[in-house]
Amino acid sequence: MSSPTAEGGRTARRRRLSAIVQADLSGYVRLMEGGEDRTVSRLKSVRAEIWLPAVDAGGGRIVNIVGDSVLAEFSSAVAAVAAAIDIQERMARFNQALDEEQRLMFRIGLHLGEVIVDETETIFGDAVNVASRIQLMAEPGGIAASREIRDATHLLADCTFVDGGRHRARHVRRPLQIYHVHRRESVSGALARKMGVTLRRSALWGTITAVAVLLVGGGYLAFTTNLTAAVSTAALTLSAEQLEQALVERRRADALAAEKRQLEAQARQRADAEAEAKRRADVELENARQARQKAELELAQLKADIEARRRAEGGRDDQSAVIAQRAAEEAAQRKAEAEATSLREAEEAAAKKAEADAANKQQADQALAVATDRREQAEADARAAAAKTAPALPTLKEQAEAAERGLRLDATDRRRLQVALTSLGFDTRGDDGVLGPRSREMIANWQKARNQPSTGFVTKAQQQALLQDAAAALSKDDEQRKAKQDIPPVTEASAALPANPPESTDGLWRGTYECGRNGNFKPFTLKPEVRLKAGSGTWYTAYASSGNDNTLGISVAIDGTKVRVTRRTMSSGGSIASGAPPETTLFGWLESNAILASNNKCTMVLERDVAPVRPPVVSQPIPTAYDNHPSLPSPDGLWRGTYKCDQGLVTVRQRGAPFVIDLNLRLTNGSATWRTAGPSETNGYSFDVAVSVIRDIANIARTGLGSRVTLTGRYDGATISATGKERSSDRDCTLALTRS
Structure with a gap:
């Protein structure tokens, strides 16, 4: 047998066909902002009392639950659809006791496809990603399914599939055909539920004709007073006789379609029975063939043993004993030959039975195909009959x-x-x-x-x-x-003050960065506070750890309405990787006062921290930074130089190795920031170096892992210099810049 482990010691991965249920809570950020403890408590209650019982009842399993996301797997597509409907119905009853803004509304996506299963029974693959994309297209409290789910279950599941059109999804090359899933119910029951009334057999014909219009047109007229004149005119062009005829035609077509569906179900049952009979016949044939081969082998062995004994006894004198021995051997040989003949006959009979069962299965499959074609034709005739007797009304x-x-x-x-x-x-x-x-x-x-x-x-x-x-x-x-x-209008002096335009994204943004929603790795949540300037900014963690996936910082860049988010991390094991560290990139968009970005694993949502806007104060003209130093030119422009720190008098282990950072900055309004490609030992584990010049004073700030150190120096018009001791490392450091 082959080893279960692949080359390199890795555990072999398995593949299987699964029905995947991917769910996500709509409005999760809003619910958490309204009350974190309450929302978490209700989520735990829903998982224990609704999700787990419904999934277990359908024969499925929960693969992963992360925050507001649930991933489940079923071996049967029909069971997955039934479980999803059961969950949404239970959630509807659960939400009845809650206020509108506190209700837990899950979106559920269903897909059927092949998945990869590792040793921990976690599932991966394109099918999981597709199910996650389909979930985004479902309504809050609703279910969306792929074409694969619909084709596998529409004849068996107790539900209806409403065409939701073709959609393009991120990171999915092919368009996705989406269907919205609803529990199957009678037309009158659906209308009564929507209209809030109960239809009785003694209702007036006016009600029946209204039902016919609703059925054929694809909607109901609860608010006809608000519709346009064209819609009202289209409804009035139908007479009562035409509407009654439409109802009769629709009932006749529905009855015919129901009869065809029943015939199709019977044909499917016969086909399944014949398939099972053929399978049993094939098993019997294989057993008979193996028994016959075993008997022939034993007969051949017996003949060989008899012949060997005859040659060994050829020289014996006792002829009577030899004759008796040969007679016994010949009897045993005849018995073995008779058994072999009987087994061959049994094998031939089993083969004939298998051929007959195969012919019966072929006939059953043909009957099933005919029944399916007739059912589809009946449904098409029903739709055509309804279309002939009533004009199509707008949705x-x-x-x-x-x-x-x-x-x-x-x-x-x-x-x-x-x-x-x-x-x-x-x-x-x-x-x-x-x-x-x-x-x-x-x-x-x-x-x-x-x-x-x-x-x-x-x-x-x-x-x-x-x-x-x-x-x-x-x-x-x-x-x-x-x-x-x-x-009052702003004076000329105050109008000269710089201000961000109304559409500027500059300012403080707060929110969450979540990863692990698809169950592919350990989940975590960050709460970044990013201050944007000129459409970009970076937020740094206090320190990198396993709790935040070794995150060093998160950078945000906005170009128009497009958003790019980059998360920098340390290498595995907690040490800083040489060169540029690993990065995770998210793409998204700017929506009013919200920044939204995501990929198939992580999602970031930021909202603007709006501060009260006060009218500008009209005062005397503000002096520039260099009015008291008329001899000093503006520091704006390109500067080159270094920021270096020595080793000091103690060991490298205690204080770190010496380093030199080459700087190339362009100062604007007296300030600029140079950012490293990534923290490493060669740059003192630095993120950036910021330089700010006010009059003749230069302020220097270096941001590193878990620390921010500052130096104070001088600006003389031609150079910027600063020297001092960094408190965090107790090293002597120097900055020297010259105009370029």
Whole structure:
């Protein structure tokens, strides 16, 4: 047998086909900001009382739980779909007792594919990544599935798959066909649940015709007063007789499709039975073949033994004993030959039975294919019949979007909507008068809270309701804006003061950097505070450790709306790698007062730390830094030189080796910062060296691992110099720069 270990001592990896369930909590950052202890307690309760029982009941297993993310594996796609539906239904009941802003709404993604399994039963591979991407396309509280899941389960699972279109996902080369999964229920039951009424058999024909319109058109008319005139005209063109005929045709087509599905199920059962019979016949045939081969081998051995004994007894005198011995041997040989003949006949009979079972299986497969074709044709006929008897009506979202366009909202109207939503607890993260993705999401959440369709677009009635509910907040906002308009204009002296434009990203940003959401390595969470200047900035950890994956610092760079995040780390084992250290890069975007970036393992979310803005104070012109030293030129420009530290009088182990850093800085407004490629022994484990010149004073700051040391020196117009002792290492250090 081959060894279970691969070359180099590594444990061999296994592959298998699995149904993957990837879930993530929507609004996790918002929930944690609203109450960390409460959110963590509820997450633990949900895992123990909902997730684990549902996954165990479906025969699956939890691979990993990290923060608000859950990764589960099933050997059956049908079981995975059923478990996902069960989990969302349990979560809906769990959330009924919670306020809207405190509800735990999971997005669940399903995919069927091949995974790699290591010795710890952790799963890897493209299928895990695809499931994670599909989860992002699910609605909060909803389920999204891939085409592979739909094709494997749509005939067996008790659910419906609604086409969600084709989507492009990051790091996935092919487009993903997405389906939204819902538990299967009758049409009348679905409509009653949406409309909040119970339909009875004695209901008026008017209700039945309304149901027909809803069924064929793909939506319901709960808010027809807000629709455009074109939609109302399309609905009125149908007579009661046409609607009744549409209902009759649809019922007839549904009945035919149900009959075809039943025939298909019966054909599938027969095909499965014939396949099982063929499998058993093949096993019997193989057993008979092995028994026959064993009997023939024993017969050949017996013949060889008899012949050997005959040759050995050829010289004996007792002929009677020889004759008796030969008779016994011949009897044993005849018996063995008879057994071999019987086994050959049994093998032939088993082969004939296997051939018959194979023919029966082929016939069953053909019958199943015919039944499937008939069922698909019946469903197509049902759709065609419905399309003939009623015109296609616009979807509910299209109707709402058309209604909002009819309102002709200007920038002021849109800004007031954002202010109203934020005051009611639906934070739009700004009131710039642009209804972007965040504002649309908050509109949908407000509509859902009022038991209205979550379209993300407002009608005339909804606009009036929003403004009425937030009348107090809107009045206060109007007063504040009027007060700002009454502020006297800025004088020429104050206008000359530098200020960041409104769209500047400069300032302090706070948030989280999380890794380990896909279960591929040890998870960790950082809370960076990055101060951006000219669109870039770096935050450093106090020290690198296993708790933060040996992280040294996180750099953020913004170009327009594009964001690039780089995390620098130490090498494994806690020692600094020579040269540039390992880096992890995230890409994302800038959204109003939020920075979002992620890859398949890590996610960073930063929010602007907004400080109150005060009007500038008009005063006398501010003197420049060199008014008292008219002989000194401005230090701005290119400077070259070194920053070096000696070894001192004690050992290298105690104080570190000497080092020299070559500097090349361009000072702007009297300051500049030079950054290393990465901390190492050759640069004293330094991150950067900052130089700041005010009048004739030079301030130098070097940032290293867990420390920041400063020197003070002089600027004479041609050179910048500083000498002193670093307290953290007790070394003598010198900086010397000259103009280039």
